[in-house]
């Protein structure tokens with residue numbers, strides 16, 4: 001089992017936590033307001049889950065999921081995350097996050113920005129391209145013919161392998177999307193963002209095969 005720490009436990013963080021707990025992984029939830037505000041979610045998820053501070057989630061996790069509004073990235077505790085795999089689900093929306101010049105210019109991807117902050121961690125970009133409801137509904141066991149796939153980008157092959165194994169355990173396949181710099185191919189507005197999993201109006205979504213994800217990644221312009 002892999003202990004999963006959550007920095008942020010909202011729509012996406014809560015869904016990843018739910019899938020992880022259902023697969024039997026210990027889960028430590030955290031948010032900006034404190035553990036008391038997550039007691040209900042923790043009890044809903046059952047014994048594999050507990051609520052803690054961000055520091056506690058970062059310390060406890062074998063894999064730590066950073067899933068917050070991007071504007072708050074600098075508040076993520078870097079020291080306890082050193083040497084660990086950090087999953088980045090975050091997207092950059094200037095209208096929500098404020099303007100970040102390096103992202104506006106395209107000099108960096110949002111995951112490279114987070115990797116620079118978490119210099120001692122191995123950041124892997126995943127879950128950023130799927131609507132939280134689709135993530136909840138499209139989980140399928142290994143070998144299921146209608147299994148869905150998610151693109152993963154990262155600079156560290158071992159971290160990507162660990163994330164692919166975690167995805168497998170919670171019902172998803174992985175498609176290697178290259179290094180973090182190539183993560184721009186799965187950012188908002190690209191062909192692989194949202195659409196392969198169906199309309200947002202249908203919360204159950206539609207399965208997306210590995211080939212569909214590869215084709216959508218290939219269709220993204222640089």
Ligand SMILES: NC(=O)c1ccc[n+]([C@@H]2O[C@H](COP(=O)([O-])OP(=O)(O)OC[C@H]3O[C@@H](n4cnc5c(N)ncnc54)[C@H](OP(=O)(O)O)[C@@H]3O)[C@@H](O)[C@H]2O)c1
Nearest residue numbers: 008009010011012031032033067068072090091128131132
């Ligand atoms: N929703 C989706 O379908 C979706 C899909 C793919 C990617 N994403 C991306 O994933 C990220 C999270 O999205 P979301 O929809 O889950 O957002 P959300 O529902 O608004 O949840 C955000 C979570 O982050 C926490 N948070 C905010 N600031 C924090 C801080 N400084 N330190 C620790 N925790 C903090 C919030 O806690 P408090 O409530 O206590 O502030 C909340 O638990 C965003 O970057 C988003 O663009 C979302």
